[in-house]
Amino acid sequence: MAKRKKRKFAELNTFTNVLQIPYTELWNKDYKLKGKWCEEVFGNNNPLVVELGCGKAEYTLGLARMFPQKNFMGVDIKGERIWKGAKTALEEGLNNVYFVRAKIDFVDRLFGENEVSEIWLTFPDPQPTKRRAKKRLTSPNFLNMYKKILVSDNTVHLKTDNDLLYEYTLEVLQDAGYPVLISTDDVYRDFLDDKIFGIKTFYEQMFLSEGKKIKYIRFSIPKE
Numbered sequence: 001m002a003k004r005k006k007r008k009f010a011e012l013n014t015f016t017n018v019l020q021i022p023y024t025e026l027w028n029k030d031y032k033l034k035g036k037w038c039e040e041v042f043g044n045n046n047p048l049v050v051e052l053g054c055g056k057a058e059y060t061l062g063l064a065r066m067f068p069q070k071n072f073m074g075v076d077i078k079g080e081r082i083w084k085g086a087k088t089a090l091e092e093g094l095n096n097v098y099f100v101r102a103k104i105d106f107v108d109r110l111f112g113e114n115e116v117s118e119i120w121l122t123f124p125d126p127q128p129t130k131r132r133a134k135k136r137l138t139s140p141n142f143l144n145m146y147k148k149i150l151v152s153d154n155t156v157h158l159k160t161d162n163d164l165l166y167e168y169t170l171e172v173l174q175d176a177g178y179p180v181l182i183s184t185d186d187v188y189r190d191f192l193d194d195k196i197f198g199i200k201t202f203y204e205q206m207f208l209s210e211g212k213k214i215k216y217i218r219f220s221i222p223k224e
């Protein structure tokens with residue numbers, strides 16, 4: 001491992017706003033803080049917003065600055081990326097931000113029923129092959145897990161550069177009968193003035209520099 005990476009990993013262990021959960025703690029059991037994140041980590045009952053596959057966490061940080069009355073958690077498997085977001089949060093004293101280094105494949109073992117009010121999916125891997133379609137973060141398998149952990153008045157956001165993932169998600173939502181609140185194949189043409197789109201992630205900036213259009217879907221998952 002490169003020296004710089006090693007140093008970041010060592011530092012990550014000392015961060016008070018990061019929890020690293022080994023795979024073995026999740027794959028066949030619920031995590032001990034499931035259902036208790038706000039109470040145990042933030043010491044309040046504010047709404048919990050979660051960014052899955054947060055990378056360097058531009059959305060987690062940007063939204064946390066805009067909405068100090070909400071709690072924000074970024075989840076990603078890559079320690080080096082989480083390091084960046086967590087370091088910034090510590091430097092800025094953002095106490096409504098927390099990071100979990102874990103796999104999101106069992107997100108319903110991490111969060112409890114009705115624990116999460118909003119989910120952000122920011123430039124998730126499109127998993128273009130048919131064989132890996134179930135790994136897409138908007139596949140029915142993931143939507144079913146989100147349904148469990150979300151409160152009834154919930155919102156899910158997807159931002160992507162990828163046409164296939166955009167079209168696929170709209171189809172999955174239509175098949176499931178879930179209400180699409182907003183969908184656009186060019187968010188900066190349609191919602192230029194909305195301050196939440198002033199936030200641009202690391203991957204997004206790369207895609208924009210390649211001239212790609214950024215797609216966005218906002219939807220809700222009815223709890224029945």
Ligand SMILES: C[S@@+](CC[C@H](N)C(=O)[O-])C[C@H]1O[C@@H](n2cnc3c(N)ncnc32)[C@H](O)[C@@H]1O
Nearest residue numbers: 053054055076077078103104122123201202203
């Ligand atoms: C394409 S990157 C996007 C990162 C960031 N949201 C952005 O827009 O810059 C996808 C992220 O998802 C994370 N990821 C992919 N599969 C994951 C999994 N199964 N569990 C946790 N994180 C995962 C990767 O580590 C990576 O940081």
